[in-house]
Amino acid sequence: MRVIEIEGGAGPAEALKLAERPDPVAGPGQIRVRIRAAGVNRPDLLQRNGGYPPPPDASDIMGLEISGEVDQVGEGVSRWSVGDRVCALLGGGGYAEYAVVDARHALPIPDGLDFFQAAALPETVFTVFANVFEAGGLKSGETLLIHGATSGIGVTAIQMAKAAGTRVIATSRGAAKAEAARALGADVSLDATTGDLAEAIQAAGGADVILDMVGAAYADLNQQALKPGGRWVVIATLTGPLAQVDLLKLMMKQATLTGSTLRRRPADEKARLAAAIEATVWPWVASGAVRPPVEATFPLAETKLAHLRLEAGEHVGKIVLTV
Structure with missing residues (x-):
C-alpha cells in the first residue's frame, strides 16, 4: 500500500x-x-x-x-x-x-x-466530547468560550455546543474568521486582533467552560473570563505551555483547571x-x-x-x- x-x-x-x-x-x-x-x-x-x-x-x-x-x-x-x-x-x-x-x-x-x-x-468529535462535555461538564443553558474557534476543533465545538443547547462565545484572529464563527452558530464572535479581548469577553457575560487551545498567552484572560464554578479545559498550548496562574483567584471562583490528550x-x-x-x-x-x-x-x-x-x-x- x-x-x-x-x-x-x-x-x-x-x-x-x-x-x-x-x-x-x-x-x-x-x-x-x-x-x-x-x-x-x-x-x-x-x-x-x-x-x-x-x-x-x-x-x-x-x-x-x-x-x-x-x-x-x-x-x-x-x-x-x-x-x-x-x-x-x-x-x-x-x-x-x-x-x-x-x-x-x-x-x-x-x-x-x-x-x-x-x-x-472522529478526532475532533472525540476531543470535544471528552474535554468539553465530560471533563468540562458543559450543560444546557451554560456558556462555552472557545479560543481558536475556526480551527477543526473549534468549528466542531461550536456546532456541538449549540446542538446541546448552550451559548457560545468564540474568539479567532481576523474579521473574516470572526464572521465565519458567527455563521457557524457562535452567539458572540470576537476578533482577537482588535480591542481589549478580556474586556469584550467580560461584557459578553464570561464563561462557564473555556476550551483553550492557545495556552500561555491567554492564561490571565481565561482566569478573568471564568464565572464562579467555571471550568478551564486546556487541550493545546500553541503559545507555550508555561503560564502564570493565580491560584487564589481560582480558589475564590471555585474554578477547575484541567487538561488532557486523547x-x-x-x-x-x-x-x-x-x-x-x-x-x-x-x-x-x-x-x-x-x-x-x-x-x-x-x-x-x-x-x-x-x-x-x-x-x-x-x-x-x-x-x-x-x-
Missing part, C-alpha cells in the same frame, strides 16, 4: 515522502479499512517535527482519523461486515491506503455524509467514548446540526501541501487528505 513517511524521522513538510509498505492484516478484535479520506490535525504536525511520538502499540504513520469501507474483519468482530462505511479514531496510521482499527473505535457514517466529511469527524488513552477508554459519542453526538451529526466544514482537500501524494496549509493558520474548518 502507499503511505506517507517522514524522511529522516522528523522535519519540515518537505521531509514528507510517498512510500510503500505491506498491507496490514486485521487481527482479533480489529477491522481493516480501505481508506478513502483522512483528517489532517495539528498533532500530525507535532509528530512530523519529532514532538509527538505515537504510543508504543500504534503505527508510526501519521493520521489519527479516517473514513472508508471495511474490507477485512478480524476474529471476534460481530458488528462490522465487509463493505460497511465507517469512520474511525486511530492512534496512528491514517496517511495510507489501508489501516487496521480496533473495531470498537469505528462508527458508522451517517446517511448524507461523504467520505471527506466523515473523515473530519491519543494515549487506553483502548478501553476510547471504546467507552465511542459508545457515548454514538449515543449522544451521532444523532446531531445525522440531523445535520453537527457538520464541520471541510476547508480543503489534498491527494495523499500532496500531503506536504496539506501540512503547509494547516501551518499557515488561514483555514476555517478541516483539512482532509483524499486516498
